[in-house]
Amino acid sequence: GAVVSQHPSWVICKSGTSVKIECRSLDFQATTMFWYRQFPKQSLMLMATSNEGSKATYEQGVEKDKFLINHASLTLSTLTVTSAHPEDSSFYICSAKEGGGVWTQYFGPGTRLTVL
Amino acid sequence: AQTVTQSQPEMSVQEAETVTLSCTYDTSESDYYLFWYKQPPSRQMILVIRQEAYKQQNATENRFSVNFQKAAKSFSLKISDSQLGDAAMYFCAYRGNNNDMRFGAGTRLTVKP
Numbered sequence: 001g002a003v004v005s006q007h008p009s010w011v012i013c014k015s016g017t018s019v020k021i022e023c024r025s026l027d028f029q030a031t032t033m034f035w036y037r038q039f040p041k042q043s044l045m046l047m048a049t050s051n052e053g054s055k056a057t058y059e060q061g062v063e064k065d066k067f068l069i070n071h072a073s074l075t076l077s078t079l080t081v082t083s084a085h086p087e088d089s090s091f092y093i094c095s096a097k098e099g100g101g102v103w104t105q106y107f108g109p110g111t112r113l114t115v116l
Numbered sequence: 117a118q119t120v121t122q123s124q125p126e127m128s129v130q131e132a133e134t135v136t137l138s139c140t141y142d143t144s145e146s147d148y149y150l151f152w153y154k155q156p157p158s159r160q161m162i163l164v165i166r167q168e169a170y171k172q173q174n175a176t177e178n179r180f181s182v183n184f185q186k187a188a189k190s191f192s193l194k195i196s197d198s199q200l201g202d203a204a205m206y207f208c209a210y211r212g213n214n215n216d217m218r219f220g221a222g223t224r225l226t227v228k229p
Contacts, residue, residue, distance in 0.1 A: 034217070043207060043219045044161075091159060097215075102149075102168065105217060107161035 002028045002098045006108035013084055014116055021079045021111045023094030029074035030096035034105070035067075038091040050077045084115040118143045120210050122220035129198045130228050136183075137193045137223050139208030150184065150191045151209040151217070154202075164206070167191065195225075203227045 003026040013019050023033055031052045036044040048058045048069050056069035066088075068080040077096075081088055095107040119142045129135035141150070152164040167175045167184050174182050179199075183192045195202055208220040 032215070038159075043221050046216055046218070049216065093159075093161065095161070095217075104163070104166075105211075106163075107153075110159045 002026075002096070002104070002106045004030075004094065004096050004106045004108040006092075006094055006111050008111060009109060010112040010114075012114045012116065015085055016083055018080055018082045019084055019113060021081075021092055021094075021113075023077045023079070023096070023108055025075045025096040025098070025106075028096075028098045030077075030098060031074060032097040033071060033077040034095045034097075035069060035077075035079050036093045036095070038093060038110075040091075044093060047079075081113065084113070086115045089113055089115045118145075118148075118210050118212055118218050120208055120218050120220040122208055122223050124223045125221070126224045126226070128226045128228060129195070131198055131200060133198055134194060134196045135198055135225065137195075137206050137208075137225070139191045139193070139220055141189050141191065141208075141210050143189070143210065143212060145212045148210060148212040150182075151211070152180070152182070152191075152193045153207045153209060153219075154204045155207060155222075156204040161207075165193065198227050200227050200229060 005024045007022045033050040035047045038044050047062045048056045050056045050069045050071040052071045058064045071077040093110040095105045121140045148169045150167045154162045154164050165177045179196045181194045205222045207222045211217045
C-alpha cells in the first residue's frame with residue numbers, strides 16, 4: 001500500500017513557541033490530506049482538510065489561526081501549532097487521499113506533541 | 117451529521133477463537149463507505165477492511181469479514197482464528213459524500229494466549 005510519513009515522530013516544546021509537523025506522501029501524489037488529533041485513549045477527531053494549492057477547510061471549533069495548515073505541493077502538507085500551550089499536547093495524525101473514484105485514505109505514523 | 121457508535125469499549129478473545137466487534141452508524145446518505153481500522157500500540161492506523169454501501173456482498177479479507185446490514189445501519193467486524201498480533205484498538209469509520217471520515221470511539225481488543 002501507499003506510504004505516508006510524518007516528521008517529527010515526537011516533539012517537546014516550551015509554552016508559547018511554535019511547532020511545525022510535516023506530512024508527506026512518499027510514493028503517490030495527494031491532492032487532499034487530512035489532519036486529525038487524538039487524545040489518550042480516545043478516537044481520532046478531524047481537525048481540517050488540506051487541499052493542494054488552496055486554503056484548508058477547518059472543522060467547527062478548530063482555530064485556524066492557531067493550527068496553520070499549508071499544502072504547498074502534491075506530496076507535502078504541514079501543520080504548524082502556533083503559540084503552543086500545554087492543552088495542545090496531543091497525538092497528531094495526518095492522512096492522505098490516494099487515487100480517484102473509490103479512493104483510499106492512508107495514515108501517517110503520527111506525531112506526539114508535548115508542550116511544557 | 118453522521119455519527120459512528122462502537123458500544124464495546126473492550127473485548128477479549130482467546131487465541132484461535134472468533135470475535136465480533138460491533139459498529140452502528142447514523143446517516144441520511146444512501147451512498148457511503150465504511151471502514152475498520154486497527155491501531156496497535158505503535159499508533160499507526162492500519163486499514164483492515166472496507167465496504168462500499170452500494171455493494172450487498174459483505175467484504176472479506178482473509179481472517180477478517182464484515183456483516184453489513186444497510187437497513188439496520190450496522191457494520192460489525194468478525195475476526196476468525198484470532199492471533200496475538202490482532203490485539204489493538206479497532207476503529208469503525210464512516211466516509212460520506214463530503215469525503216470526511218468519522219470515527220467511532222474504538223474497541224480495545226485483547227487476545228489471550
